[in-house]
Amino acid sequence: MLRRRVIPCLDVRGGRLVKGVQFRELRDCGDPVVAAERYAEAGADEIVWLNIDAHAEAWQELLRAVERAAERVDVPLCVGGGIDRPERARELLLAGADKISVNSAALHTPDLIDRLAEMLGTQCVVVAMDASRGDGGWWTYSRGGMQATGIEAIGWAEEVQRRGGGELIVTSIDADGGRRGYDLELIRRIRERVRVPVIASGGAGGAADIVAALQAGADAALAASIFHDGETTPDDVKREVAACGLPARV
Amino acid sequence: MSDVCVVDYGAGNLRSLRHGLERAGATVTVTSDPNVVAAAGRVLVPGVGAAGAAMAALERRELAPAIRSAAATGSHVFGICLGMQLLFERSDEGDVECLGLLPGRVTAMTFARRLPHMGWNDVTADDGHPLAAGLPAVCYFAHSYAVEPADPADVVATTELDGRRFASMAGAGRVAGTQFHPEKSGPAGRALLRSFLAWSGDAA
Numbered sequence: 001m002l003r004r005r006v007i008p009c010l011d012v013r014g015g016r017l018v019k020g021v022q023f024r025e026l027r028d029c030g031d032p033v034v035a036a037e038r039y040a041e042a043g044a045d046e047i048v049w050l051n052i053d054a055h056a057e058a059w060q061e062l063l064r065a066v067e068r069a070a071e072r073v074d075v076p077l078c079v080g081g082g083i084d085r086p087e088r089a090r091e092l093l094l095a096g097a098d099k100i101s102v103n104s105a106a107l108h109t110p111d112l113i114d115r116l117a118e119m120l121g122t123q124c125v126v127v128a129m130d131a132s133r134g135d136g137g138w139w140t141y142s143r144g145g146m147q148a149t150g151i152e153a154i155g156w157a158e159e160v161q162r163r164g165g166g167e168l169i170v171t172s173i174d175a176d177g178g179r180r181g182y183d184l185e186l187i188r189r190i191r192e193r194v195r196v197p198v199i200a201s202g203g204a205g206g207a208a209d210i211v212a213a214l215q216a217g218a219d220a221a222l223a224a225s226i227f228h229d230g231e232t233t234p235d236d237v238k239r240e241v242a243a244c245g246l247p248a249r250v
Numbered sequence: 251m252s253d254v255c256v257v258d259y260g261a262g263n264l265r266s267l268r269h270g271l272e273r274a275g276a277t278v279t280v281t282s283d284p285n286v287v288a289a290a291g292r293v294l295v296p297g298v299g300a301a302g303a304a305m306a307a308l309e310r311r312e313l314a315p316a317i318r319s320a321a322a323t324g325s326h327v328f329g330i331c332l333g334m335q336l337l338f339e340r341s342d343e344g345d346v347e348c349l350g351l352l353p354g355r356v357t358a359m360t361f362a363r364r365l366p367h368m369g370w371n372d373v374t375a376d377d378g379h380p381l382a383a384g385l386p387a388v389c390y391f392a393h394s395y396a397v398e399p400a401d402p403a404d405v406v407a408t409t410e411l412d413g414r415r416f417a418s419m420a421g422a423g424r425v426a427g428t429q430f431h432p433e434k435s436g437p438a439g440r441a442l443l444r445s446f447l448a449w450s451g452d453a454a
Contacts, residue, residue: 001371001372001410002367002369002370002371002411003369003370003371003388004369005369005370040436045369045370046369067265070263070265070266070269071265071266071269072269073266074266074270074433074434074435074436074439074440075390075434075436076390076392076431076434090262093262093263093298094262094263094265095265096263096265096266097263098263098266098392098431098434099392118300118303119299119303120262120298120299121298121299121300121332122366122394123298123366123368123392123393123394124262124298124299124392166366166368166392167366167368195363195364195365196364196365196366197364197366197368197369219364219368219369220369249370249388
């Protein structure tokens with residue numbers, strides 16, 4: 001039976017692991033390859049790296065870190081952040097990423113999804129969206145959740161699938177960082193409308209929140225701070241998931 | 251120690267595969283030279299992306315005849331993910347003719363509620379194939395098409411998705427492949443790569 005996945009997300013800048021509050025007060029927290037290896041050993045079903053500096057020099061450092069990760073991490077690695085053209089996606093895959101994720105650039109140039117899917121295959125192309133509630137629905141934001149796009153989130157999820165996106169990371173801006181649970185209604189609504197896997201993101205405060213997201217229909221759940229702060233491990237969370245009757249790789 | 255030739259036709263991430271093989275004890279050559287492929291005793295066909303583009307790339311670089319030639323002269327040929335699909339006769343993805351080393355075709359998994367089939371799933375062996383020693387195991391998948399061997403005896407292992415079983419590992423003679431990614435499947439995947447390196451003679 002296909003397992004539900006638990007995925008730690010790491011913020012990376014210039015090939016270094018960073019932590020901060022909503023991208024402010026960033027602290028250097030070491031080597032993201034070491035952290036990815038540690039999470040893989042602790043049961044991570046997959047690792048996501050979110051690159052938060054797209055400048056040329058930082059990009060080269062990112063590629064070198066991805067190369068090292070590919071040598072040492074034997075679970076899939078998805079890398080996103082700063083992919084504004086197909087060449088950058090290709091560079092990441094050649095460096096050793098298994099999947100890439102696009103966000104802002106896809107909202108501004110939706111055709112990028114079609115081009116990536118054609119070039120790399122649907123199963124490699126993850127589309128991340130940041131959404132916030134308003135006017136009786138959810139709306140997407142670009143540039144790290146800072147810029148309103150006027151694009152409605154559920155419709156965007158359908159368009160992503162139509163264009164060849166193979167997976168959706170759905171982040172609730174409202175829930176992100178609050179550690180009071182994912183926006184389950186958003187997950188349910190998108191789950192009803194697309195066939196591609198949906199990864200819930202934003203708001204995990206503990207294993208119970210991850211279980212709730214998976215019960216709401218998410219195929220996977222992404223979390224950052226609960227793992228980074230050492231409160232829990234992917235294995236611990238997956239045992240909870242399994243105890244609640246959902247398939248997990250334990 | 252065993253030598254493996256990984257066919258490079260621009261299919262993306264070969265780095266984790268190379269290191270996975272090296273961790274399993276192999277000496278790895280990654281090459282797009284058809285002469286090297288044709289002469290190799292152990293050939294690995296990787297693959298991500300779409301079947302049409304992959305076959306076009308293999309033909310353009312004269313790697314398709316090189317892989318066929320290696321198989322014809324008794325080399326062990328192993329395909330991973332799209333690389334396994336390419337070993338069959340034909341793929342519905344782009345309606346393209348493939349390498350034809352295994353009888354059967356590749357079809358869309360229209361039965362699945364969710365596509366792509368993405369994540370960790372059970373792989374259960376049906377017979378005593380030399381590569382199936384580490385099974386059953388939970389392995390990592392990322393695909394929307396699956397192989398349908400013409401001869402049921404060529405199905406080495408299966409996986410269940412939404413109430414249907416598909417061939418997640420197939421092979422005949424010295425040709426075999428997995429739909430999952432052993433290089434991304436933790437300890438179970440490492441065991442399978444080691445089996446490939448130790449594989450000698452024909453499958454039963």
